[in-house]
Amino acid sequence: MDSTSAIDALGALAQEHRLALFRLLVQAGGNGMAAGAIAEALGVPNSSLSFHLAQLRGAGLIEQERQHRTIIYRANYPAMNALVAYLMENCCAASGCEGDGCEITADERETA
Amino acid sequence: MDSTSAIDALGALAQEHRLALFRLLVQAGGNGMAAGAIAEALGVPNSSLSFHLAQLRGAGLIEQERQHRTIIYRANYPAMNALVAYLMENCCAASGCEGDGCEITADERETA
DNA sequence: GGATCATTTCCACAAACTTCGAAATGAGGA
């Protein structure tokens, strides 16, 4: 992941509704959720939700699939993992950052 | 870390200059860098840099310390680790997200 | 084809963000 993609993904998650939305989709798992169900769960008007879904999709963090009349959204786990890997790389790359859940190895660092 | 803090941290990093700035401070390590040196390294005017430094500081991702006439900035590693932990929690909490560098354990999940 | 349901696009507006020159602040040195 390059820094431009990372900025897009970070910006996509840096918003109350979108972070809640992404968490909801992560919880929903492989089945995903329909746009309408998401709007209801989050209490956000459809048009606003559609805007946020587009933002997350533009950042590559979620994917959509049409099923009959509804559109199912799913979290894109590999994209999220790539973001976390990028942040760990930038957190631990050059200096003392051992412990606290940041135990990336030197080998992993070089290939990330 | 709660979602509000996560949003602040994500928003602070979701900007070209600030992401570059944070990476620079991570590379600089424990010695940190003076504001002027950062501005020169990034090619950003002092007043603009000061704005971005304040944003990162507001999100708790960096810390400052006066040394004689200059002000030294340092990355706040624990804050960054907390952010990564929060994202891993939200990435892997409920469903299949094994592999791809996302190997948080169930025990870690519960305490994060 | 016509009705209906789910979702998106359009639009306009308010709020927040980014930028950077100029002036202000604050710490040391002479």
Added chain:
DNA sequence: TCCTCATTTCGAAGTTTGTGGAAATGATCC
């Protein structure tokens, strides 16, 4: 005290983001 250096604050302009109602799209059923 006065001067200088490092940094921040102020102010004003342009840009981007978030919001939600109304209209448009697209798929399904009768």
